[in-house]
Amino acid sequence: MRLPRTTKILGYEVSIRYKAKLGTIKDPSFGEYDPNTKTIYLVKGMQINRKKEVFIHEYLHAVQDVGCIKISHHGIELMSICMLQLLNDKKIKLWGG
Numbered sequence: 001m002r003l004p005r006t007t008k009i010l011g012y013e014v015s016i017r018y019k020a021k022l023g024t025i026k027d028p029s030f031g032e033y034d035p036n037t038k039t040i041y042l043v044k045g046m047q048i049n050r051k052k053e054v055f056i057h058e059y060l061h062a063v064q065d066v067g068c069i070k071i072s073h074h075g076i077e078l079m080s081i082c083m084l085q086l087l088n089d090k091k092i093k094l095w096g097g
């Protein structure tokens with residue numbers, strides 16, 4: 001899966017970038033969304049299913065931000081797991097992966 005450098009969400013351009021590490025030593029993370037720069041960050045080198053799940057999770061944070069809606073973090077986790085299941089069950093590919 002080769003993600004594009006940008007994607008549009010509700011008319012906003014959201015960037016997608018990779019980093020070697022995210023989070024802190026005590027609390028590492030695989031992905032982050034920065035609402036100030038409208039950028040999704042993903043850790044480099046993730047296994048495909050993990051990468052999809054993290055991307056969908058951060059994508060939903062971006063939807064929450066640009067859509068000005070409140071979703072609990074638990075809600076985002078639940079929706080990202082369900083969306084990944086749907087993609088896998090229906091063999092839907094995201095950008096070729």
Ligand SMILES: [Zn+2]
Binds near residue numbers: 057061073076
């Ligand atoms: Zn999150």
